[in-house]
Amino acid sequence: MKAEIIAVGTELLLGQIVNTNAQYLSQGLANLGIDVYYQTVVGDNASRLQQAVETARSRADLLIFTGGLGPTQDDLTKDALAEMLGRQLVMHEPSMAKIEKLFSSRGMHMVESNRRQALMVEGAEALDNETGLAVGNALTVDDKHYLLLPGPPREMKPMFDGPATDWLRRISGNANALYSRILRFSGIGESSLEAALLPLIEGQTDPTIAPYAKEGEVAIRLSTKGSNEAEAYARIDSMVKQIEALVGQYLYAKEDIPIEQAVINQLRNAAKTVATAESCTGGLLAELLTSVVGSSGAFGGGVITYTNEMKHTLLGIPLSQLEGEGAPGAISESTAALMAERVMETAGADYGVSITGVAGPSSSEGKPVGLVYVAIAAKGLNTEVHELQLSGNRSAIRLRAVKSALFRLWKRMSAI
DSSP states (O other): OOEEEEEEOOOHTTSOOHHHHHHHHHHHHHTTOOOEEEEEEESSOHHHHHHHHHHHHHOEEEEEESSSSSTTOOHHHHHHHHHHTTTOOEEEEHHHHHHHHHHHTOOOOOOGGGGGEEEEETEEEEEEEEEEESOOOEEETEEEEEEEEOSSHHHHHHIIIIIHHHHHHHHHHHHHEEEEEEEOOOOOHHHHHHHTTTTHTTTTTEEEEEEETTTTTTEEEEEESSSSSSHHHHHHHHHHHHHHHHHHGGEEESSSHHHHHHHHHHHHHHHHOOEEEEEETTHHHHHHTTTTGGGGGTEEEEEEEOSSSHHHHOOOOOOOHSSSSSOOSSSSSSHHHHHHHHHHHHTTTTTEEEEEEOOOOSTTBBBOOOOOEEEETTTTTTTTEEEEEEOHHHHHHHHHHHHHHHHHHHHHHOOO
């Protein structure tokens, strides 16, 4: 079964609200084994809405509408569809009674337009609205299925998850559900990851492999359809093993979590802590780590040593290391190592991570924009320093530096 989602509302076209309904519906339909091939947005105009319906009927078996079921004159979805189908709008008495009871209980006068919310396309099945007043509609005409849902997400979601899903299961028969797994990678770019997996991608049939980039990370979605979970995940697990054989050194999670959460999980499982010292990233590393629930047991603290004076005062790095003729400078391998070691010692942590470099837009110490040093200190072990050459604007360089530091820490911990 092929579906098309038609979101109705001029406010969507004007960008006044975001169409989150389409995302929610697409995910829910995939779980039911129903493929969404198209999404359409149309304004509150009967003629254009009917044109959208005609187009959708030519390419989809199931048309799902959101919006346009309210009490005002620009709520046209039921009217437009009923006209196209040659059907009347009829009153759904239980919904009308609900509306009247609500206004009566609040001591409010009900204007005549509110009756529109209880109208249905003739022959439709009523879908109860648990959190609002507009009744949903579900009907089949000439082998085409129509599902009319309210626009507000707080009304649409429970209606879709409840009576609409029951109706969809009945009309779709034994459709196989879609099962997916997300693999998360770091330390490798999207194009390099795709190149490494090209033999699998070119030969893919089932499961399908879809790589997509996130800032500083890459993800792969593996998807398959199956009659049951065990059957589907057996195929996915087989593909995961093949991917691990090719790029396992970059795979940090077999679930959809960011690298900072993987690092915190790793620290907590090992009962270890980390402390951070940042220069060019201005505390972004500490911010990402502490954004993870449960990080308090794994994060020993951090310092932002943006200037040489703060590197000297807070971390005890000699000024002779940072300034003067022949000094390595703040942006150097040796300074990065000292920052990581000193913050680890100061916090009494098991690991210390430092970042120092040039985020831009101009060079510093005669060193180019994008040059960043990341150091990983570990108690009782030698300190690792990694030189990075990052591209992008200031924000991108800062985030990529932090994501790289997190990946280097994850790798260091995995090797111990």
